[in-house]
Amino acid sequence: xxxxxxxxxxxxxxxxNQNKLSSFDIPILCYHYVExxxxxxxxxxxxxxxxxxxxxxxxxxxxxxIGFSDLYQSLNAGIRPSRKSVIITFxxxxxxxxxxxxxxxxxxxxxxxxxxVAGEIGGTNQWDVATGAPERALMNETDINxxxxxxxxxxxxxxSHRAIPECSSQELEIEIGRSRYELESRFxxxxxxxxxxxxxxxxxxxxxxxxxxxxxxxxxxSPYPTVLSNPFAMRRIAIHSxxxxxxxxxxxxxxxxxxxxxxxxxxxxxx
Numbered sequence: 001x002x003x004x005x006x007x008x009x010x011x012x013x014x015x016x017n018q019n020k021l022s023s024f025d026i027p028i029l030c031y032h033y034v035e036x037x038x039x040x041x042x043x044x045x046x047x048x049x050x051x052x053x054x055x056x057x058x059x060x061x062x063x064x065x066i067g068f069s070d071l072y073q074s075l076n077a078g079i080r081p082s083r084k085s086v087i088i089t090f091x092x093x094x095x096x097x098x099x100x101x102x103x104x105x106x107x108x109x110x111x112x113x114x115x116x117v118a119g120e121i122g123g124t125n126q127w128d129v130a131t132g133a134p135e136r137a138l139m140n141e142t143d144i145n146x147x148x149x150x151x152x153x154x155x156x157x158x159x160s161h162r163a164i165p166e167c168s169s170q171e172l173e174i175e176i177g178r179s180r181y182e183l184e185s186r187f188x189x190x191x192x193x194x195x196x197x198x199x200x201x202x203x204x205x206x207x208x209x210x211x212x213x214x215x216x217x218x219x220x221x222s223p224y225p226t227v228l229s230n231p232f233a234m235r236r237i238a239i240h241s242x243x244x245x246x247x248x249x250x251x252x253x254x255x256x257x258x259x260x261x262x263x264x265x266x267x268x269x270x271x
Contacts, residue, residue, distance in 0.1 A: 024080060024228045025257045026071070028087040028218060029054075030236040033136055034100040041241035042134050044091075048100045050241070055108050057245040058086060063252075065110040067153040068193040072215050075228075086252070088112040089218065089236065091157055091195055092125055095137040098146065106150060114139075114147065115157035115195035118179035121186075127161040127197075144187055155193040156180050156214075163200050172205070177212040193217065206232035223268040225261050235260065 032044035034051055041047060058065070063086045074081050088105075090097050093116040105112055120126065122140035129135045139147075147154065158164070158175040159182075167175055180191045192215040196205075199220035209217050209232055222235035237251050237260075250256055 023226060025226045025254060026081060026085055026087065026228065027252050027257065028089060028227065028234060028236040030218075030220065030238050031088070031090045031101075032092055033094045034096045036100065044128070044133070046239065046241050046243070048104065050243070051101060052104050053245050054239070054243075054248050055104055055110060057248055059108050059110070061249075065105075065112065067111055067113055067151075068155065068216060069153060069190070072192065089155075089195070090114045092117060092136075092161075093121070093139045093144070093157070094125070095139050095143060098139050098143040102147070102150065102152065105152075111151060111153065113153040113155050113193065115155040115193075116144065116179075116183060117157045117159070117161050118182040119159040120161070125161075141186065148187060148189055154183055154187060154189050154191060155195055156183055156191050157195045158197050161197045163198050164196055164205055165200050165202050172208060173212075176205075176209060176214075180213060195219075201233065206230070221264050221267070222261070223265045225265070227257065235264065 031046065031051070033042070035041060035045050035047045037047065037049060039047065063084045064082060065088055066081060066085050068087065071081060071087065088110070090101060090112060093114055097114055101112070117138065120138055121144065123138050125133070125136045125138065144154070156176070156179040159179040160175070162171065162175050164172065164175065176194060180194075183189070183191045194209055194214050194217040196217060196219045201217070201219060206217070214232075216231035216234055218234045218236050220236055220238050222230070222233040224230045224233055224235070227235050239248075243251070
C-alpha cells in the first residue's frame with residue numbers, strides 16, 4: 001500500500017503504559033445529529049433540548065469534557081485523567097452541530113470532538129439516504145474552520161463513510177490516509193483519531209491506522225476489557241433519542257462500562 005506523505009503537522013509519538021491502560025475506563029459519548037425544538041427525533045438524532053439536558057447533567061455532576069489530544073497527552077505523561085473526565089463526540093459533521101450543538105457547548109464552556117467525512121464536506125449524508133434515512137446537510141469549509149476558533153477537535157470519519165472491513169488496500173489508503181491528509185491540510189489541525197464508520201473494523205486495521213499517523217480510533221463495539229485496553233478500538237457509548245438524563249447517568253457508571261465490555265467480549269466469542 002502506498003503511504004500518503006506525512007502532513008505538515010507532526011503526530012506526537014504515543015508511549016502508553018499498558019499496565020495503566022489495562023484498568024482505565026473513560027466514558028466516550030457518541031452523538032450524531034441534533035434536531036431543532038419541536039422536531040420529531042429521527043434515526044441517529046436527539047433534540048437540542050435533550051442535548052442541553054445532557055450537558056447540564058454533566059456540568060451539574062462535576063464532569064469535565066476533554067478532547068482526545070488531552071487524553072493522549074495525559075497518558076504520555078503517565079497521568080490518568082480525572083475520574084470525572086468525559087469525551088463528547090459527534091459523528092458525520094452535520095451542519096446541525098454548528099447550528100445547535102456548538103452554541104450549547106460554548107454556553108457551558110465545554111468541548112467536543114467532531115468526526116468529519118472528509119470527502120463530503122459541504123455535501124450530504126449520502127450513505128444514510130441510500131438506506132432510507134433523512135437527508136442532512138453537512139458542515140462546509142467555513143463552518144469547520146469556525147470550529148477551530150472555539151477549540152473543537154476534529155477527527156476523521158473516513159473519506160466517504162465506507163465500512164472499513166469492506167475496503168480494498170487502495171480504498172483503505174483513501175478512507176484512512178487521504179481523509180487525514182485532507183483534513184489536516186484544509187483546517188490546520190492535527191488529526192489523531194479515527195472513527196470507524198458503522199463501528200466496524202478488523203484487527204488488521206489497527207496497524208494501518210498507526211502507520212498512517214493516527215494515535216487512536218473509536219467504535220461502538222470493542223472486545224477489550226476497558227476503553228483504553230487498545231487505543232485503536234476505544235469503545236464509545238451510543239446516545240439515543242430515548243436517553244433521559246437518568247439513563248445517561250446509568251451509562252456513565254463504571255458498572256455500565258464493565259457490562260458493555262462483557263457484552264462485546266461475549267458477542268465476539270459467539271461469532
